[in-house]
Amino acid sequence: MSELKADKLVDGTLAWRAPPPPLVRRIATTISNVWYELRKSRTASIGAVMLVLLFGACIGTPWLATHDPIKQNYRERLQPPSEKHLLGTDRMGRDIYSRLLYGGRRLVTIAVVAVTLSLVVGVPFGVLTGYFGGLADTIGMRIVDGLLAFPGLLLYLLFVTVAQAWKFEGVMLDVVLVGALALAGMPEKARLARGSVLAEKQKEYVEASRAVGDSPARIALSQILPNILSPLIVTATVRLGFVILIVAALSFLGLGTPPPTPDWGSDLSAARDYMETHPLIAAFPGLAICYTVLAFNLFGDGLRDILDPRLAER
Amino acid sequence: MAETVLALDELTVRFRLRRGDLTAVDGVSFSIERGQTFGLVGESGSGKSVTAKAIMRLIPDPPGEIPHGRVLFEGSNILDKSDTEMRALRGRRIGMVFQEPMSALNPVFTVCDQISDALRTNLGLSKAEARERVIELLSLVGIPSPQKRLDSYVHEFSGGMRQRVMLAMALSCNPSFLIADEPTTALDVTIQATILELITGMIERLGMSLLFITHNLGVVAHACDRVGVMYASHIVELGDTREIFANPQHPYTVGLLNSIPRLDGQAKYLTPIAGSVCNMMDPPSGCKFHPRCSHAMDICRREIPRLKEIAPGHLAACHLHDRGTA
Amino acid sequence: MLAYTLRRIAQLIPVLLVLSVAVFSFVEALPGSIVDTLVGTEGGDIEEARAILTKEYGLDRPVHERYVLWLGRALQFDFGKSLVTRRPISTELLSRIPATVYLAAVGIVISLLIAVPLGTFAAVRRNSAVDYTAQVTSLAGISIPEFWFAILCVLLFSLYLGWLPSSGYVSPFEDFWGSLQFLILPAAAIGFRQAAFTTRLTRSSMLDELSKEYVDTARALGHSERKVIFKYTLRNAMIPTITISGLQLANLLGGTVVLESIFAWPGIGRAIFEAILQRDYPLIQAGVLVLGCIVVVMNLLVDLTYRLLNPRVTFA
Numbered sequence: 001m002s003e004l005k006a007d008k009l010v011d012g013t014l015a016w017r018a019p020p021p022p023l024v025r026r027i028a029t030t031i032s033n034v035w036y037e038l039r040k041s042r043t044a045s046i047g048a049v050m051l052v053l054l055f056g057a058c059i060g061t062p063w064l065a066t067h068d069p070i071k072q073n074y075r076e077r078l079q080p081p082s083e084k085h086l087l088g089t090d091r092m093g094r095d096i097y098s099r100l101l102y103g104g105r106r107l108v109t110i111a112v113v114a115v116t117l118s119l120v121v122g123v124p125f126g127v128l129t130g131y132f133g134g135l136a137d138t139i140g141m142r143i144v145d146g147l148l149a150f151p152g153l154l155l156y157l158l159f160v161t162v163a164q165a166w167k168f169e170g171v172m173l174d175v176v177l178v179g180a181l182a183l184a185g186m187p188e189k190a191r192l193a194r195g196s197v198l199a200e201k202q203k204e205y206v207e208a209s210r211a212v213g214d215s216p217a218r219i220a221l222s223q224i225l226p227n228i229l230s231p232l233i234v235t236a237t238v239r240l241g242f243v244i245l246i247v248a249a250l251s252f253l254g255l256g257t258p259p260p261t262p263d264w265g266s267d268l269s270a271a272r273d274y275m276e277t278h279p280l281i282a283a284f285p286g287l288a289i290c291y292t293v294l295a296f297n298l299f300g301d302g303l304r305d306i307l308d309p310r311l312a313e314r
Numbered sequence: 315m316a317e318t319v320l321a322l323d324e325l326t327v328r329f330r331l332r333r334g335d336l337t338a339v340d341g342v343s344f345s346i347e348r349g350q351t352f353g354l355v356g357e358s359g360s361g362k363s364v365t366a367k368a369i370m371r372l373i374p375d376p377p378g379e380i381p382h383g384r385v386l387f388e389g390s391n392i393l394d395k396s397d398t399e400m401r402a403l404r405g406r407r408i409g410m411v412f413q414e415p416m417s418a419l420n421p422v423f424t425v426c427d428q429i430s431d432a433l434r435t436n437l438g439l440s441k442a443e444a445r446e447r448v449i450e451l452l453s454l455v456g457i458p459s460p461q462k463r464l465d466s467y468v469h470e471f472s473g474g475m476r477q478r479v480m481l482a483m484a485l486s487c488n489p490s491f492l493i494a495d496e497p498t499t500a501l502d503v504t505i506q507a508t509i510l511e512l513i514t515g516m517i518e519r520l521g522m523s524l525l526f527i528t529h530n531l532g533v534v535a536h537a538c539d540r541v542g543v544m545y546a547s548h549i550v551e552l553g554d555t556r557e558i559f560a561n562p563q564h565p566y567t568v569g570l571l572n573s574i575p576r577l578d579g580q581a582k583y584l585t586p587i588a589g590s591v592c593n594m595m596d597p598p599s600g601c602k603f604h605p606r607c608s609h610a611m612d613i614c615r616r617e618i619p620r621l622k623e624i625a626p627g628h629l630a631a632c633h634l635h636d637r638g639t640a
Numbered sequence: 641m642l643a644y645t646l647r648r649i650a651q652l653i654p655v656l657l658v659l660s661v662a663v664f665s666f667v668e669a670l671p672g673s674i675v676d677t678l679v680g681t682e683g684g685d686i687e688e689a690r691a692i693l694t695k696e697y698g699l700d701r702p703v704h705e706r707y708v709l710w711l712g713r714a715l716q717f718d719f720g721k722s723l724v725t726r727r728p729i730s731t732e733l734l735s736r737i738p739a740t741v742y743l744a745a746v747g748i749v750i751s752l753l754i755a756v757p758l759g760t761f762a763a764v765r766r767n768s769a770v771d772y773t774a775q776v777t778s779l780a781g782i783s784i785p786e787f788w789f790a791i792l793c794v795l796l797f798s799l800y801l802g803w804l805p806s807s808g809y810v811s812p813f814e815d816f817w818g819s820l821q822f823l824i825l826p827a828a829a830i831g832f833r834q835a836a837f838t839t840r841l842t843r844s845s846m847l848d849e850l851s852k853e854y855v856d857t858a859r860a861l862g863h864s865e866r867k868v869i870f871k872y873t874l875r876n877a878m879i880p881t882i883t884i885s886g887l888q889l890a891n892l893l894g895g896t897v898v899l900e901s902i903f904a905w906p907g908i909g910r911a912i913f914e915a916i917l918q919r920d921y922p923l924i925q926a927g928v929l930v931l932g933c934i935v936v937v938m939n940l941l942v943d944l945t946y947r948l949l950n951p952r953v954t955f956a
Contacts, residue, residue: 146658151894151935154912154928158666161916161924165670245785249898252787253913272791276799286788294783301779372856397865405862418853421952422875432861467951483861 026226044302050295058105067095069102069262080280087284090267091274092260096281100288103262106174108292111243114178115236118185123232125186126193127225131201141194144187153249156180160255173257177250181243192235196228230307234300241296248289264289318386319491319523320369321345325383327361327368330376336594338364340547341383343621346491346540351517351524353538353555355531355570357591361547362527363413366495369525370410371400387491406436409484411513413496415476419468419483425452426464429483436487451482456512474505481513485520492517493525498533510537531570535559543567546592546602549621553628563630565607601633609634644947648940659932660714664707667925719926724918729926733908739809740900740907743826744892748885750831751838756874756881758835759842763850763877764869774839781836790829790902797825807904826903830896834888841884846877883946890938894931 038044057064066084072092079089086097129140147155159180163173214222250256251265259266264285271282327339339361346352354362367373369385371392385392387403395403412418420428429451430444439447445464452460455478468476477497484492494513498506514537517524526538534541534555541558543551543566551564562568569587589606592598598605604614613633621629694700701709713719719729762774798806804825812819849855850873858868893908900910908927915923 142654143658145655146662149655149659149932149936149939150662150928151891151931152909153897154894154931157897157912157916158663158924158928161921162666162669165919167671241783248785249787252785253898253901255916268788268791275791275795279795282788282791282795286785286792289785289788290780290783293785294779297779297783367856370856370860372859401862401864403862404860408860410857410860412853412857414853418857420854420858420872420876422879422950423872432863435867436862469952480857483857487862 023222023226027229030229038302038306041302041305043298044306047295047297047299047302050291051299054104054108054292054295057101058108061101061105065095065098065101067098069094069099070260072260088278088280090281091270094260096267096284099262099267100264100284103264103267103285104288104292106257106262107244107247107264110174110178110181110247111240114181114243115185115240117178117182118239119189119232119236121182122186122189123193123225123228126190126195127197127228129190130194130197137194140190144190147183147187150184153246155184156246156250157255160250164255170257177247177256181246185239185243188235188239189232192231193228196231200228230303234304234307237296237300237303241293241300244289244292244296317348318345319348319350319388320525321384321386322365322369323384323386325365325368325380325385327364327373327378327380329378331595334595337597338378338547338594339368342542342544342547342549344540344542344549344552346523346525348490348523349521350540351514351526351538353534353541354525354527354544355529355534355541356544357529359591359594360544362544363495365544366410366493366525366527369493370404370408371395405432405487405489407489407491409487409489409492411477411480411484411492411494411497414500415473415480416468416500418480419476421468424465424467425471425479429479429486432483432486447486448482451486452479454485455479455482455516457482473501474509477501477505477509478512481509481516485516488520489522491523491525493527495527496529497526499529506533513537531574543570546594546597548602548618548631550603550632551630552621553625553630557625557628561625561628563624563628563635564603564632565609565634566603567630569606601631641947645944648943652936652940655936656933659936660711660929661707663925663929663932664710666928667921668703670921714926714929719929720922722915722923723920724915724923729923732911732923733927733930736906736908736911738811739905740893740896740909742812743823743830743896743900743905743907744889746823746827747830747892748834748889750827751834751888752881752885754831754835755838755842756878759839759881760846760869760874760877762839762843763846766847771843774843778836778839781833782840784833786829786833787898787902789833790826790899793825793829794902807902809904809906822903826899826905829899830892834885834892837888838881838885842877842881845880846873849873849877852876879946879950882949883942886942886945887939890935890942893938894935 038048066086072094073089074092077089077091081088086095087100088096090096090099125140129137150158156177159176160173163176168176247256248265248268251263252269254266254269256265257263259270268282268285268289271278271285275282322343322345325339325342326337329336329338342361342365344352344354354365356362364373368380369387369392373380380393383393387408392400392403419425423431426445426448429448430439430441433439433444433447434441448464449460452463457463457475457478463471463475468479471479477500481497492513497513498509501509510533513524513526516522526534528534538555541551541553541555542549543558543564545566551558551562551567558567559571562571566587569585572585573587587606588608592602592605598615600616601607601610601614601619604610607614611633617633619631619633621631622635623629624635717730719733721727722729722732725732758774762768762771765771794806797804805822806825808822810819810822812823850869855868855873858872859865863872896905896907897909897913899905900907901913904910908931912924912927912931914920915927
């Protein structure tokens, strides 16, 4: 609904614009413009700073961590924050600060890979079904609807159950999780892409490329894709925060990676038993999740304002 | 001389935007007498719609503000009135017709709901009385079989019919003064004339006064007794319609007249005005029209010309008249 | 309207088919045969039981026939027996649905009670302190994981203040007031989180609507500012809000797994979660299918409501 509305509001001269420059240059200019424009939105700049810190921490984890995140030390159980243990220790005497770093690194990696994958699958899916229309479109959209019929966590629960039944461990479990997340995130991107394609399809430059004799698939991916880039970037950013919430919720339920792997969700779950006496243990993973999700949401929100001129004055 | 219904006195409207201040209406003065139709003409962005909204006190604040000036309606200053006093004026004393009926009418209420709510609020009619009156109003503005259309939504009407509904709504509480803000612009050319005639006919029949806002000088010639020409938030020429058409004094008015096609048989090339409307965020110094004016002189760049009476009842704001050259 | 509704219902069929295939293939994707799992629970002569079960589940037939068989039974609401409780799955699920509906509905009502006034006020007093507070709070609300928020609520209201029980459930039909005290925490946890989304939406659609000309028309007709906002503008701005709340409700009916397990709320989400822990595969399968159907039907109802609320949308 919203993309149609935006399209109507775009000034009528758009259709007469020259065909867009090649994809690579388009992305390069978009990125450089985004950096320039970021300063216009306070939300986006705060989000960007938070994200830079987050990714910095993820990349620098091996150097920033002070302890082995898995090594237990029963002599130092449930300690308050100190010079040795910046955020204290958990019930096994493990350093919470180091566990947060390693857990975050894993969580952010899973989220980024899953969202990238959902883009890689969803966008061509939507672009192609939208472009070809007809039977391909009908079947494609019914598949998307079917996937959307799984409410909340159910789709992930099914995947995780199967993975557990096969006794998957470690990386394999993560792979299944990423697959499920990508599959669940795909419909959103497919619909967005399809909607934009249906709108863009009518415009002159697509007609022009067709007249020149470009193949339909080439037109669909090389001409239309750059035009739907900005809503996709926004959706993907917001989705990243959402995916982190899902992964954390799954491991909170005990359906994620089994201990002792550092994980914000399962650490939080484990800390519940000590909540009354040591509330800080539960506070740190929760705050870490909040920070990360907030960073993505702020950045996504700000990006939306910048990329959608209709909302700029808001 | 007849009684003055509305008088604007040096009305100024300014918007404080993030990028800077914008003066949308700058020292505008004119008056409208009872039974008279006054046309306010100008290009889009010249400030004519803002003037209309200022009269109705519909300028959102922030960002809008009215730093000085008065709007005298039947002798009292509208800008000094309390919100309650203002509400008593709106609808009951001053009606307003907007440009785009599709967006000016509420999409989720039926036509009857919208009009009868105004009737019940302002005139205290009962539900049944209001319904009767709506039927009466709809047939008054020429909507066929109003009983059937009563409970329709706006989107179920055609463009011309929507504007008729809008007019019925504006007239519903018997105002003595009507503001019509480009009422025909959004309509098909074929319907424009019908609606225009409907409005002027109603005004005459009900003995109302009208402020008619348009960018179309041709419409003014048909409908209005007096005309004010606006350019870049200033009134540049003001006078009787006949006088202005026969003897335009401001180069902008001349330009406007030369750019409308004539139907009286005189073969003549249309001459558009060179250049385009100035950027209101950063207006030129002096006379706002000088960058587009073929008669521009040094003084035009330095000083804003003031409205001066050239003939009885005919005013123009142009430095050419200081030296008596025009 | 009727024709449109019928067509939309017809469109549901392929969606439900996709859903059923997905759910069916879930059990197919499990390692080993379901009979192996079942046999252990039945006791008695293993070989005989195996043969009976193989026949009963049609495991001697090809996959597509099994699917048709399974679907046929599912359409009659026959999902077999739970591996754990030995009771029919349909009874098991039906007994869990009221608790979920109760929690989700109250949660959405709380969310609307917060979001609509707050979002409207924030839009009307744009850039005021209230607006900024509303925006910051709702952004924070979106970013807080619901389970953490729930835990913090338990910590504060049950453990520190001792006002409310930390978990449990009493049916409102047995003891209405008693059930409220268990309901408050989980429903508020749902309500606040959903309100974070709805407040933002209400605010932005209210801002959208306030910029439209019909607002000035209503003012120009002499209506009070309160009426202009709460009658004429809000009615328009509520259309997306109601729509989203309906979708949220649909999602909650199938998605409160986390909160139901934190608060030991005997809803359908928790039933599925327990089934996962106990490897009660037929129950998982049936539960997901039922919830999926509820969501699909709810989405249709939301769509129809949206069209009823919004006279501009035609039923073409």
